[in-house]
Amino acid sequence: MFSGFMINAWTEATIIAVIAGVVGFFTVLRGSAFVAHAVPNGAFAGAAGASLLGISTLVGLGVFSLFGALGIGVLGRRGRHDAVTALALVFMLGLGALFVNLSMEYAPEIYSLLFGEVLGISSNELGPTTVLAIVCVVAVAVLYRPLMLSSVLPAAGEARGVSAFRMELCFLTLVALTTTMTVPVVGTLLIFSLMIGAPAAARSFTDRPGHALVLSVAIALITVWLAIGLSYTTNYPVGFFVGTISALSYALGRGWAAWRRSRASRRAGLAAEATGAGT
Amino acid sequence: MSHFLAPVFEPAFFTSTTVQVALAVGGIVALVAGTVGVFTVMRGQSFAGEALGDIGTTGGSGAYLIGVGPLWGFVAISVVAAGAMEAIGIQRPRGRDLATGIVLGAALGLAALFLYLDATQSNTTGATVTILFGSMFAIPTSTIPLVVVLSLTVVAIVAVLYRPLLLSSVSAELAAARGIPVRAVGALYLLALAISVALAAMTIGTILSTALLIGPAATALRLTRRPGAAMLAACLIGLGCTWLGIVLAYDSYAWPPVHVGWPVSFFVVTIIFVLYLLSGVSSLWRQRRPASHPVAPVESVGAGDR
Numbered sequence: 001m002f003s004g005f006m007i008n009a010w011t012e013a014t015i016i017a018v019i020a021g022v023v024g025f026f027t028v029l030r031g032s033a034f035v036a037h038a039v040p041n042g043a044f045a046g047a048a049g050a051s052l053l054g055i056s057t058l059v060g061l062g063v064f065s066l067f068g069a070l071g072i073g074v075l076g077r078r079g080r081h082d083a084v085t086a087l088a089l090v091f092m093l094g095l096g097a098l099f100v101n102l103s104m105e106y107a108p109e110i111y112s113l114l115f116g117e118v119l120g121i122s123s124n125e126l127g128p129t130t131v132l133a134i135v136c137v138v139a140v141a142v143l144y145r146p147l148m149l150s151s152v153l154p155a156a157g158e159a160r161g162v163s164a165f166r167m168e169l170c171f172l173t174l175v176a177l178t179t180t181m182t183v184p185v186v187g188t189l190l191i192f193s194l195m196i197g198a199p200a201a202a203r204s205f206t207d208r209p210g211h212a213l214v215l216s217v218a219i220a221l222i223t224v225w226l227a228i229g230l231s232y233t234t235n236y237p238v239g240f241f242v243g244t245i246s247a248l249s250y251a252l253g254r255g256w257a258a259w260r261r262s263r264a265s266r267r268a269g270l271a272a273e274a275t276g277a278g279t
Numbered sequence: 280m281s282h283f284l285a286p287v288f289e290p291a292f293f294t295s296t297t298v299q300v301a302l303a304v305g306g307i308v309a310l311v312a313g314t315v316g317v318f319t320v321m322r323g324q325s326f327a328g329e330a331l332g333d334i335g336t337t338g339g340s341g342a343y344l345i346g347v348g349p350l351w352g353f354v355a356i357s358v359v360a361a362g363a364m365e366a367i368g369i370q371r372p373r374g375r376d377l378a379t380g381i382v383l384g385a386a387l388g389l390a391a392l393f394l395y396l397d398a399t400q401s402n403t404t405g406a407t408v409t410i411l412f413g414s415m416f417a418i419p420t421s422t423i424p425l426v427v428v429l430s431l432t433v434v435a436i437v438a439v440l441y442r443p444l445l446l447s448s449v450s451a452e453l454a455a456a457r458g459i460p461v462r463a464v465g466a467l468y469l470l471a472l473a474i475s476v477a478l479a480a481m482t483i484g485t486i487l488s489t490a491l492l493i494g495p496a497a498t499a500l501r502l503t504r505r506p507g508a509a510m511l512a513a514c515l516i517g518l519g520c521t522w523l524g525i526v527l528a529y530d531s532y533a534w535p536p537v538h539v540g541w542p543v544s545f546f547v548v549t550i551i552f553v554l555y556l557l558s559g560v561s562s563l564w565r566q567r568r569p570a571s572h573p574v575a576p577v578e579s580v581g582a583g584d585r
Contacts, residue, residue, distance in 0.1 A: 083496075086325040087497065088552075094552075190387060239388055244388045247385035
C-alpha cells in the first residue's frame with residue numbers, strides 16, 4: 001500500500017485535502033456550496049477541450065475554472081446569483097459535451113475526469129499541484145481577516161472598506177485555483193464532497209472559526225486517507241469512499257451538535273426557549 | 280415551402296421516427312421544466328434543481344446495473360434525494376445550500392461506484408456518456424406513455440398548489456401567517472421538482488438537465504415580473520430552445536469538417552445561455568427608463584389576495 005506509485009497518491013491526496021479543507025471552510029462559511037460545485041464541474045469542459053486541442057489538461061482546467069468563476073462573480077452582480085451560477089455551469093458543461101463528442105474520447109477517460117484517478121498519479125503531476133497549493137495557502141493567509149469579515153458580516157466589512165464584491169472575486173479565484181489542482185486527481189464531482197463535507201462537519205463541532213478551520217483540514221485529511229486505503233484494499237473507486245465518508249462525518253457532526261444542544265438546554269432548564277429557537 | 284426550408288431542415292427530418300420521438304418528448308419535458316422552473320428560480324432553489332439532476336446520475340447508473348430503464352432510476356433517486364434534502368433542512372435559508380451539497384456529495388459517491396460496476400461487470404461502457412449527456416435521438420418510443428404520466432403528475436401538483444406555493448415562494452412568513460403549511464407545500468413542490476428534473480435528465484442528460492429547468496425560467500423572470508406570464512414565457516422559451524436544438528443537432532451531421540453530429544444538449548444549452556444574456560441586456564435597458572412596474576411582486580401577490 002505504501003510502495004512506489006502509491007507514495008505519489010498519498011502525497012498528492014494530502015496536499016489536496018489540506019487545500020480543500022481550507023478553501024472549503026470559507027465556502028461553507030459564505031454559503032457558497034453551489035459555486036464550489038459549479039466551478040469544478042464546469043472546468044470539466046476545459047479538460048475535455050484541452051484533450052481535443054492536444055494541450056495540457058491543467059491549462060484547460062485553469063482557463064475554464066478561472067473564467068467560469070469570474071464570470072459567475074460578474075454576472076451574479078446583476079440578476080439572481082444562483083440562477084447565474086446554474087446557467088454558467090450548464091453552459092460550460094454543454095461545451096464539455098461538445099468537446100467530448102468531437103474528440104471521440106473514450107468513456108473511461110471521461111469517467112476519470114469526473115470521478116478522479118487518485119491511484120494513477122504520476123510524480124510529474126506533483127510539481128504543479130504543490131506550486132498551486134502554496135499559492136492558495138499564501139492567498140488565504142494574506143486575505144484571512146478581510147475574507148473572514150466579509151464572509152460573516154458583509155455589511156460590517158463594507159463599512160470598514162472591505163468591498164464584498166472584491167472579496168467575492170478573490171474567493172472565486174481561490175475556488176478556481178483549488179479546482180485546477182484537484183480535478184485531475186479526485187475528479188470534478190468529488191472535490192466538491194471534500195470541500196463541503198469536511199468543513200460542514202467541522203462547523204458542527206465548534207463555533208470558533210479558527211478551531212473550525214483546523215478541524216476542517218483534519219477531517220478532510222482523515223477522509224482522504226481512509227478513502228485511499230479502502231479504495232486500495234477493496235478496488236472500488238476512491239470517489240465512492242470520499243463521498244460516503246464526507247456524508248458520514250457530517251452526520252456525526254450534526255448528531256454531536258444536537259446532543260450538545262439538548263444537554264445544554266436541559267442544564268439551563270430552558271427547553272421551551274430551545275424549541276422556540278429551533279423552529 | 281418545403282423547397283424554401285430545405286437548407287434549414289436536412290433531408291428526412293420530419294419522416295424520421297427518431298426525430299419525431301425526440302421532438303415530442305423534448306417538447307413535453309420543456310413545458311414541464313418551464314412550469315416548475317419559474318418556482319425554482321423564485322424560491323432560489325437552483326442548486327437543488329442542479330443537484331437533483333446530478334444525483335440522477337446515481338439513479339441512471341444504478342438502473343443500468345439492475346437492467347431497468349434509466350428513467351425509472353432517475354425518478355426513484357430524485358424523489359429519495361429530495362426527501363433527504365427536506366429532512367436535512369432545505370426549508371431554512373441558511374441550511375439550504377449545505378443540505379443540498381451534503382446529499383449531492385453522498386449521491387455522487389454512489390454514482391462513482393455504480394458507473395464503475397457498470398463498466399466492469401455489465402460491460403455497458405457507453406453508460407457513462409449516455410447518462411451524463413443524454414441521448415435525445417436514442418429515446419425508445421415505449422417511454423412516451425411514462426413521460427406523459429409523469430408530466431401530468433407534475434403539472435397537477437403545480438396546479439393544485441399554485442396559490443399557496445406562489446405565496447410561500449415570495450414570502451414564507453406571510454404564507455405562514457395566513458395558515459399555509461409552508462413546509463408541506465415546499466416538500467410537495469420538491470417532489471414535483473424531482474420528477475421534472477428526472478424527465479429533463481433523460482432528454483439532455485443528468486448534468487445538463489438544469490439548463491432546461493433554470494434557463495428559460497430565469498430568462499422569463501427577467502422579462503416579466505408576473506408569475507403567470509413568466510410561466511408561459513418560460514414554457515415557450517424552453518420549447519423553442521429544445522426544438523431548435525434538435526433541428527441544429529440533426530443538421531450538424533452534415534457539417535464540416537467532421538461529420539460526427541454535434542450533441543443536442545450542447546445546442547439546447549448554448550441557445551438558452553445566449554437568450555439569458557440577451558434578456559439581461561433588455562432588463563438593463565428597462566431599468567434605465569422610468570420603472571413601468573413600480574409594484575414589487577411581494578405587494579402584488581399580497582394585494583391580490585386581500
